[in-house]
Amino acid sequence: MTRAGFVAIIGAPNAGKSTLVNRLVGSKVSIVTRKVQTTRFPIRGVAVEGEVQMVLVDTPGIFTPRRRLDRAMVRAAWNGAQDADAVVHLVDIEAHELTRSGRPRPADRLAVRDAQAIAKGLAAANRRAVLALNKIDLVQKERLLALTESLFDASIYTEVFMISATGGAGVDDLRHALAEKMPDSPWFYPPDQSADLPVRLLAAEITREKLYLRVHEELPYSAAVETTAFEERADGSVRIEQTVFVERDGQRAIVLGKGGAALKQIGQASRLELGELLDRTVHLFLHVKVKRGWAEDRRLYGEVGLDFDV
Numbered sequence: 309m310t311r312a313g314f315v316a317i318i319g320a321p322n323a324g325k326s327t328l329v330n331r332l333v334g335s336k337v338s339i340v341t342r343k344v345q346t347t348r349f350p351i352r353g354v355a356v357e358g359e360v361q362m363v364l365v366d367t368p369g370i371f372t373p374r375r376r377l378d379r380a381m382v383r384a385a386w387n388g389a390q391d392a393d394a395v396v397h398l399v400d401i402e403a404h405e406l407t408r409s410g411r412p413r414p415a416d417r418l419a420v421r422d423a424q425a426i427a428k429g430l431a432a433a434n435r436r437a438v439l440a441l442n443k444i445d446l447v448q449k450e451r452l453l454a455l456t457e458s459l460f461d462a463s464i465y466t467e468v469f470m471i472s473a474t475g476g477a478g479v480d481d482l483r484h485a486l487a488e489k490m491p492d493s494p495w496f497y498p499p500d501q502s503a504d505l506p507v508r509l510l511a512a513e514i515t516r517e518k519l520y521l522r523v524h525e526e527l528p529y530s531a532a533v534e535t536t537a538f539e540e541r542a543d544g545s546v547r548i549e550q551t552v553f554v555e556r557d558g559q560r561a562i563v564l565g566k567g568g569a570a571l572k573q574i575g576q577a578s579r580l581e582l583g584e585l586l587d588r589t590v591h592l593f594l595h596v597k598v599k600r601g602w603a604e605d606r607r608l609y610g611e612v613g614l615d616f617d618v
């Protein structure tokens with residue numbers, strides 16, 4: 309008898325949820341940057357462990373939302389948790405350690421506050437979760453026990469794991485434990501499938517990652533990427549056209565860079581990764597457009613399965 313189910317990974321922005329999903333799946337299904345709020349909509353990756361197929365749902369970071377896009381992202385994350393057979397609450401342990409020892413960066417304080425809000429949300433929903441403490445590579449071993457004791461609440465969490473999503477420590481144990489929780493069921497995906505994002509969307513996500521990695525400091529998170537054309541050519545190559553939407557003229561100048569240098573680098577990096585991913589030659593054309601209030605555009609929400617009216 310096969311088993312299969314859904315595992316939702318929830319956590320504060322930047323906890324390492326997408327890194328963990330990629331690690332559990334064994335290939336890149338979700339983009340990763342140092343910026344908070346990188347993941348905007350739930351992304352599914354598939355991991356197989358013996359007879360068990362686990363569909364890992366990477367969710368947007370959960371935080372106190374203000375703007376419409378924020379609200380839609382947070383809603384999507386909680387929805388992911390509601391429907392899952394298992395929930396992992398992923399916590400950035402370094403942020404907690406720095407906060408406890410009185411040396412937090414502003415982002416650490418937010419991470420701690422958001423993690424507490426998530427614990428409360430789980431308790432209120434009567435939803436039991438697995439606690440996973442991430443980034444243990446950044447914290448002294450001697451500190452881990454005290455941190456674990458302060459975070460593990462047996463009325464909310466069934467068990468706790470200490471992991472490094474980038475290094476891989478503890479991730480196999482976590483995968484085994486999650487596989488144990490999956491119910492009897494036929495598999496949801498063919499055995500060789502690891503992701504189910506439509507290829508146009510995936511291509512847009514990869515470019516958004518390269519954009520963030522290149523202009524990380526200068527650009528607020530107000531940028532979106534849309535694939536406007538995706539054509540397979542007779543010679544086996546693909547021609548992809550994409551538009552980067554920003555909110556202001558100044559942001560357009562940043563994305564372009566001097567003489568278009570920044571955009572060129574972003575395009576090259578994206579083309580390389582897309583070429584590997586699709587296993588064929590990719591011709592990529594990037595445009596940058598100013599579109600004030602793109603985050604208020606209903607159409608962009610529907611496309612990625614986000615709820616506009618929250």
Ligand SMILES: Nc1nc2c(ncn2[C@@H]2O[C@H](COP(=O)(O)OP(=O)(O)OP(=O)(O)O)[C@@H](O)[C@H]2O)c(=O)[nH]1
Pocket residue numbers: 319320321322323324325326327328339340341342343344345346347348367368369370442443444445446471472473474475
């Ligand atoms: N040192 C260290 N860094 C990590 C680890 N896991 C993730 N990171 C880094 O943390 C940053 C955020 O990782 P993401 O996977 O994008 O985090 P996320 O939770 O998906 O973030 P959002 O999508 O914005 O909510 C990246 O720079 C990762 O490389 C870890 O185990 N150790």
Ligand SMILES: [Mg+2]
Pocket residue numbers: 325326327338339340346347366367368369
């Ligand atoms: Mg993410």
